[in-house]
Amino acid sequence: MTQKEMDYERIKQSIEYISENYIKQPELNEIAEHVHLSPYHFQRLFIRWAGVSPKKFLQYLTIENSKQKLEESSNLAEVAYDVGLSGTSRLHDLFINIEGMTPYQYKQKGAGITIYYDFFISPFGKFLLAVTNNNKVCSIQFADDEIFAEEELKNQWFNSTIIRSREKTALIADKIFNLKSTDPIQVLAKGTPFQIKVWESLLKIPFGQLTSYQSVAELINKPKALQAVGSAIGNNPVAYLIPCHRVIRKAGNISQYHWGETRKKAIIGWEASYLEVV
Incomplete structure (x- = not known):
């Protein structure tokens, strides 16, 4: 599996986790732990992939948006x-x-x-x-x-x-x-x-x-x-x-x-x- 594939797999897992736990609004630390990364490395991965923080990204996926x-x-x-x-x-x-x-x-x-x-x-x-x-x-x-x-x-x-x-x-x-x-x-x-x-x-x-x-x-x-x-x-x-x-x-x-x-x-x-x- 290439680095790009691994990056997307972790992004995918994080989006699925957030969707499943949307009501309790999981924090960065919790999401990072779910994909087996430190909060620092997860934040860096997400910004490298999307250009914005996980929190900002999630705002685009709300029903209100x-x-x-x-x-x-x-x-x-x-x-x-x-x-x-x-x-x-x-x-x-x-x-x-x-x-x-x-x-x-x-x-x-x-x-x-x-x-x-x-x-x-x-x-x-x-x-x-x-x-x-x-x-x-x-x-x-x-x-x-x-x-x-x-x-x-x-x-x-x-x-x-x-x-x-x-x-x-x-x-x-x-x-x-x-x-x-x-x-x-x-x-x-x-x-x-x-x-x-x-x-x-x-x-x-x-x-x-x-x-x-x-x-x-x-x-x-x-x-x-x-x-x-x-x-x-x-x-x-x-x-x-x-x-x-x-x-x-x-x-x-x-x-x-x-x-x-x-x-x-x-x-x-x-x-x-x-x-x-x-």
């Missing part, structure tokens, strides 16, 4: 329009362009496409990155289990030729969690027209902001299709780049994430922390 974020983005269409005009939507987000497969490609289920993949380390643990032979990202999965992640990739693209290659994937992997990168990234999304419409709408949620499933449904002019919208978000094949982690329940609860609730909390807090320190 989530509700405030939801209120700010209650009309996601207006937020997206305003952010687009000001240009701040790309201040921290990478420029992502989703390209849906043609009906023929979708019917062929990836036949004739060569896909290269490998595993890399992010601030949120190991992830699998897969790209096509023309450098379009077609899958990102957080991978606690490499074998399971490989099987998921094969199930998504079972008619494609799949090859493990560091050389073909490393340059793109370096850009994904680099908040200073301005290079555009192309995404090839394998989904229905409805799913792609939902995924495209997620790109309109500004960095560090949150919105509700209802707001996403309204943005795509399907206000009554909450279940279908939730299903499309849950089937997002490109973690982080298509920011499904920014969608939470209307009540402010941070839950429902394909790669784990704790990881979703970590990403939300990490983005909010970055805005705090820049």
Whole structure:
């Protein structure tokens, strides 16, 4: 296990511990003891990872903070329009362009496409990155289990030729969690027209902001299709780049994430922390 993986594992354990013991508001010493570090070293680890103290970080994960974020983005269409005009939507987000497969490609289920993949380390643990032979990202999965992640990739693209290659994937992997990168990234999304419409709408949620499933449904002019919208978000094949982690329940609860609730909390807090320190 690399140092980055060990750091995230301790961050994950601390977030889980705080969530489970939220009512009694555990002190720094108690949380540090739970992850087997001294308070000094735990504080240093957390600031190195998030840029802010554990106490500050936790404020971003409260229901009260989530509700405030939801209120700010209650009309996601207006937020997206305003952010687009000001240009701040790309201040921290990478420029992502989703390209849906043609009906023929979708019917062929990836036949004739060569896909290269490998595993890399992010601030949120190991992830699998897969790209096509023309450098379009077609899958990102957080991978606690490499074998399971490989099987998921094969199930998504079972008619494609799949090859493990560091050389073909490393340059793109370096850009994904680099908040200073301005290079555009192309995404090839394998989904229905409805799913792609939902995924495209997620790109309109500004960095560090949150919105509700209802707001996403309204943005795509399907206000009554909450279940279908939730299903499309849950089937997002490109973690982080298509920011499904920014969608939470209307009540402010941070839950429902394909790669784990704790990881979703970590990403939300990490983005909010970055805005705090820049």
